[in-house]
Amino acid sequence: xxxxxxxxxxxxxxxxxxxxxxxxxxxxxxxxxxxxxxxxxxxxxxxxxxxxxxxxxxxxxxxxxxxxxxxxxxxxxxxxxxxxxxxxxxxxxxxxxxxxxxxxxxxxxxxxxxxxxxxxxxxxxxxxxxxxxxxxxxxxxxxxxxxxxxxxxxxxxxxxxxxxxxxxxxxxxxxxxxxxxxxxxxxxxxxxxxxxxxxxxxxxxxxxxxxxxxxxxxx
Numbered sequence: 001x002x003x004x005x006x007x008x009x010x011x012x013x014x015x016x017x018x019x020x021x022x023x024x025x026x027x028x029x030x031x032x033x034x035x036x037x038x039x040x041x042x043x044x045x046x047x048x049x050x051x052x053x054x055x056x057x058x059x060x061x062x063x064x065x066x067x068x069x070x071x072x073x074x075x076x077x078x079x080x081x082x083x084x085x086x087x088x089x090x091x092x093x094x095x096x097x098x099x100x101x102x103x104x105x106x107x108x109x110x111x112x113x114x115x116x117x118x119x120x121x122x123x124x125x126x127x128x129x130x131x132x133x134x135x136x137x138x139x140x141x142x143x144x145x146x147x148x149x150x151x152x153x154x155x156x157x158x159x160x161x162x163x164x165x166x167x168x169x170x171x172x173x174x175x176x177x178x179x180x181x182x183x184x185x186x187x188x189x190x191x192x193x194x195x196x197x198x199x200x201x202x203x204x205x206x207x208x209x210x211x212x213x214x215x216x217x218x219x
Contacts, residue, residue, distance in 0.1 A: 003030035009056035019060040021070045029095050043095050047105050048073040057086035063116040066098045083209030104139040113156040122164050124153035143180050154206040158192045165192050169206040
């Protein structure tokens, strides 16, 4: 369990370092030299709740130079399946690699895996359901969008130059980053990814994969 990481965890990397969040022993973000693999520093997470010691369902997110975002604490799905979704909502913690300390934590707990672009972090929460655009500098909410009543957010968010794509348990929506309004939807749900050629992929299933993959040409 390298860097205290349990299963369902993925590291992140930039030009200099590899980042791994873990909860085994004590919750922390570990920073490794990308070339030598040597541990550079360990940044403690003071907000993490007790861990189930089972799964993380987490991946650090490198934002601007010297900043890394991560969920605080681990996750649990109750399923021995890599295609399942965690139960817990968790706060987001932004770490400053230069000062070697956390910079801020989100005021709310979020459920979806976030995305970042142009100094803004996008994450969705439930109860109430809200897609929030957070300032990368201090974590305050810049604007929000709510889905139709009765729908809850799931899985992850992907962002393009002008749109944020997010899944609920009933639809995938495209939200205009300028107007903050919905401009497109499809009656599917699941994990999202966008290829370099502008194809939106949906691995369908809001909480557990059903084995299908849908591709949509965005342009």
